[in-house]
Amino acid sequence: MKFVTTSAGDPRQYTAKLKAAGLTVFHVVPSLATALKAIAAGVDGLVVEGGEGGGFKNPLDVATMVLLPLVCSKVDVPVIAAGGICDGPSMAAAFALGAEGVQMGSRMVSAAESPVHGNWKQAILDAAETDTVFLNRYSRPGLRALRTARSTTLERQEHVGMDIFARAKELYFGGDMEAAIALAGQVVGRIDAIKPVATIITETVAGFHATIARMAAIEGAA
Ligand SMILES: Cc1cc2nc3c(=O)[nH]c(=O)nc-3n(C[C@H](O)[C@H](O)[C@H](O)COP(=O)(O)O)c2cc1C
Structure with a gap:
């Protein structure tokens, strides 16, 4: 099966063209309204991404625990859950809330095969759950990133432009955590x-x- 996910844009722009080319199209959504818009555009499925996830975010962020069951109760296409998933229990939670699959971002950035510099992987290992910042809370695009001295300053800035990524390669491959x-x-x-x-x-x-076996046993004992 040929498969593509689209995100961060209007699903009406590419969905029909991609489907006409024989691709199965899943669109990433951060809210119920955008989920319904993607369904109306004809997508085959959704990646429902909570605001705790890493990357580009809707400034009106909603946690996976709220967003996922809400969207799953209103649509009948397959749903992949994203945002906050890193292991079996969090995958089981996503399935309990209605997902049929999961997507991991931060966990895969930390993987052995991930091409990012070791400094970034070490920063992930060292980080507490409170060690991310949300940039552009009242602007666009929202961004969730690791807390560093620079990003902590940026968090209080009214708008952070895309030029923040101008030196991204120095961070990704050079390991300079303040370059971007x-x-x-x-x-x-x-x-x-x-x-x-x-x-x-x-x-x-x-x-x-x-x-899920442990949870089934709890039910059986009741
Ligand atoms: C370094 C990084 C880059 C990402 N780039 C994209 C991207 O280009 N397009 C996209 O739709 N999501 C992107 N994401 C979001 C992930 O695909 C995923 O949905 C998100 O990380 C899930 O949340 P998690 O970090 O809690 O696993 C990115 C995430 C990270 C951490």
Whole structure:
């Protein structure tokens, strides 16, 4: 199957063209209104992304715990959950709330195969759950990134322009954590080891099954 996800734009712009080319199209949405707009545009499914996730964000952010069940109760297309997921229990929580799949951003940035500099991975391991900043709270685009001296200053700035990424390569591959902003979500507080992607996926799926088995046992005992 040929598959594409689109995000950060109007789903009406590309959905029909991509589908006409034979692609299955999932659109990333941060709210119920944008989910319904994407459905109206004809997408095959949604990536429902909570505001605790890393990267470009709707300034009116809604946590996965609220957004995911809300959207799942109003649409009948497949939903992939994103924002705050890093392991089996968080995957099981997403499925409990209506998702059929999960997407991890911050966890994969920290993976052994991830091409970003080791300083960024170490900063993820060192970060607490409170160590992200939300930039452009009253402007656009909202951005969630790791807390550093520079990003802490930027957090109080009315508007942070896209020129913040001008020296992104120095951060991504040179490891200068103040050269740009290191996009990351609150889930960094739960990431404490650099692991290969295959290990992350195997452990996540095993943890998912262990979690739902434990929950089924609780129900059986009641
Ligand atoms: C470094 C980084 C870059 C990202 N770039 C994109 C992007 O280009 N397009 C997009 O739709 N989402 C992007 N995201 C968001 C992720 O795809 C994912 O939905 C998000 O990180 C999920 O939240 P989590 O960080 O809690 O796992 C990015 C996230 C990170 C951390």
